Amino acid sequence: MKYRNKLLAVAFTTVFASSVHAESYLGLGAGLQFDLGQLTNTIVLDGLESSIGNANLTGVQRLQGCPTTACQTEVPGTNQDLIVSERNLDALDKSTGDMLFDNELNGGMTGLQLTAFYESEGDNTFWRLGVQYTFKLTGGHTTSRLLGFKWLNQEWDYYAWQIPFYYGFKTGIGESASVYAGGGVHYFKGGWNVGGYILGDVPTYLLGTATGPHTVLDADTGAPTGGNVIGEAVRFRVSGWGFNFLIGVEKKLASGNKLFFEIDRAYSGGIDNARAESQAGQGLAPFPSYPIAIGGWSYRFGYKVAM
Numbered sequence: 001m002k003y004r005n006k007l008l009a010v011a012f013t014t015v016f017a018s019s020v021h022a023e024s025y026l027g028l029g030a031g032l033q034f035d036l037g038q039l040t041n042t043i044v045l046d047g048l049e050s051s052i053g054n055a056n057l058t059g060v061q062r063l064q065g066c067p068t069t070a071c072q073t074e075v076p077g078t079n080q081d082l083i084v085s086e087r088n089l090d091a092l093d094k095s096t097g098d099m100l101f102d103n104e105l106n107g108g109m110t111g112l113q114l115t116a117f118y119e120s121e122g123d124n125t126f127w128r129l130g131v132q133y134t135f136k137l138t139g140g141h142t143t144s145r146l147l148g149f150k151w152l153n154q155e156w157d158y159y160a161w162q163i164p165f166y167y168g169f170k171t172g173i174g175e176s177a178s179v180y181a182g183g184g185v186h187y188f189k190g191g192w193n194v195g196g197y198i199l200g201d202v203p204t205y206l207l208g209t210a211t212g213p214h215t216v217l218d219a220d221t222g223a224p225t226g227g228n229v230i231g232e233a234v235r236f237r238v239s240g241w242g243f244n245f246l247i248g249v250e251k252k253l254a255s256g257n258k259l260f261f262e263i264d265r266a267y268s269g270g271i272d273n274a275r276a277e278s279q280a281g282q283g284l285a286p287f288p289s290y291p292i293a294i295g296g297w298s299y300r301f302g303y304k305v306a307m
Contacts, residue, residue, distance in 0.1 A: 022120050022121060022122050023120070023121045023306065024118070024119065024120050024121070024306075024307040025118075025119045025120075025121070025257075025258065025304035025305060025306055025307060026116075026117075026118060026119075026304070026305045026307055027115070027116065027117045027118075027119055027128075027130070027260070027302055027303070027304045027305075028115070028116050028302055028303055028305075029114075029115045029116075029260070029262070029300045029301060029302025029303070030112065030113065030114050030115070030300060030301065030302065031112075031113050031115075031262075031298055031299050031300025031301060031302075032110060032111065032112065032113065032137070032298070032299055032300075033110070033111040033112075033113050033134050033296050033297065033298045033299075034108075034110050034111075034296065034297060035108050035109070035110075035296060036108070036109035036110065036111045036134070036136060036139075036140070036158040036192070036296070037109065037156075037158050037191075037192045037292065037293050037294075038293040038296070039108060039109065039140075039156065039192065040107065040108025040109075041108075042083065042085075043083070043085070043086060043107065043108050043109075043139075043140065043142065043156065044085060044086045044087060044105075044107055044108060045085055045087055046085055047082075047083045047084055047085035047088065048082050048083035049082065082229065083154055083194065084142075084144075084152060084154070084198070086103075086105040086107065086142055089101070089103045089105065089142070089144050089152075090103065090105060092203060096207070100146055100147060100207075101144060101145065101146055102144070102145040102148070103142075103143070103144045103145075104141070104142065104143040104144075105142055106138065106139045106140065106141045106142065107139050108139050108140065109136050109137075109138070109139040109140035109156055109158055109192075110136075110137050110138045110139050111134045111135055111136055111137055111158060111160075112134070112135060112137040113132055113133070113134040113298050113300060114132065114133050114134075115130055115131070115132040115133075115300065115302070116130055116131055117129060117130025117131070118130065119304065121170065124169055124170055124171060125167070125168070125169055125170065126166075126167075126168055126169075126170050126180060126182065127165070127166065127167045127168075127182075128164075128165070128166040128167075128182070129163075129164075129165050130163070130164055131161070131162070131163050132160075132161070132162040132163075132164065132298075133159075133160070133161055133162075134158070134159065134160045134162075134190070134298075135158065135159045136156070136157055136158045136159070139156075140155065140156035140157065140158070141154070141155045141156070142154040142155075146202050146203065146206065149202070150199075151198065151199045151202040152196075152197075152198050152199070152202075153196040153197055153198075154194065154195075154196040154198075155194070155195060155196050156192060156193065156194045157192060157193045157194075158190070158191070158192040158193075159190050159191075160188060160189070160190030160191075160294045161188065161189045161190055162186045162187070162188045162244075162266065162268070162294075163186055163187045163188075164184060164185070164186035164244050164266070165184040165185055165186065166182040166183065166184040166244065166246055167182055167183070167184055168180055168181050168182015168183065168246065169181060169182065176251060176252040176253075177249065177250065177251050177252070178249070178250050178252070179247075179248070179249050179250075180246075180247070180248050180249075180250070181245075181246065181247045181248075182245070182246050183243070183244065183245045183246070184243070184244055184246075185241055185242070185243055185244065186241070186242055186243075186244050186266060186268065187239075187240075187241055188238075188239060188240060188241070188242055188266075188268040188294045188295070189237070189238075189239040190237065190238070190239075190294050191235065191236040191237035191238055191272065191292050191294070192235075192236060192292065193233065193234070193235045193236075194233065194234055195232065195233030195234070196229075196232075196233075197229055197230045197231065197232070198229045199230070234274040234288065235274065236272040236274060236290055236292045237272060237292075238269060238270035238271070238272045238292045238294065239270075240268065240270055241268070242266060242267050242268025242269070242294070242295055243266075243267045243268075244264065244265065244266040244267070244295075245264070245265045246262055246263070246264050246265075247262065247263050248260055248261060248262035248263070249261055249262075250304070255306075256306040257303065257304060257305050257306055258303070258304040258306075259301075259302075259303060259304075260301070260302050260303075260304060261299075261300070261301050261302075262298075262299075262300050262302070263297070263298070263299055264297070264298040264299075264300070265295070265296075265297055265298075266294070266295035266296065266298070267295045268293075268294045268295040269291065269292050269293040269294045269295060270291075270292055271289055271290070271291050271292065272289065272290065272292050273288065273289050274288040274289070274290070
């Protein structure tokens, strides 16, 4: 019994001493998160296939009034894109001598991340609770003009809220600097949108190049004939819990406040069914699902105010 009481007394004394010597800070920071939604490959390299591919209807099917979506037969390897990749648009521009097309290719999305947090620092340890908001800053917008006619406009957007908790270790370097690392969990909520228009398969019509969405093959001639996507958009949202890790370095100023730089990695996301916001769902599946990535690498600077 006495031994147990001694242990309790030591534990109480240790906790009390830690609380007495703990330092608290209110932190504010801003930084960048790259490849929002992990969509750079989709935007730049892969595009996004339409739910309608190349089709070949027989003359009998046409006379019978057979619906295209029910009677079409897919031609292997020739599915069309609902989202035309920037790589294909650039190749189309180069293949026509840089004279016919005027493309604006902005690549994947980069976000601005704002953060505020409360941090308590003990003997070589710290814990932190905060809130982060990330939104698109640059990228995620693709346009194409053919002889001055704007036939394609694809625009992406992104936002995410995160409430992270960290616990970690901190060690001093010299008289006023420290390095630290920690991990924890966070609640997240957010997602991305994509919308715009493709006013027919203009390259198909003028150049015989099937570039736009759901180009189909004429049943009689086999020639490609184009469609269009007007006012079509899709929005995905997810929420839940994820893991996060942090490394950083800080410099204590004469005022007692601190400057810091951090690298953060958050692992979070989920699968969502699209919320349709289209005038006519021509290219999307009837009820599309897509994996939505919320986390990623963040790089931020900030200021900690001693409390």
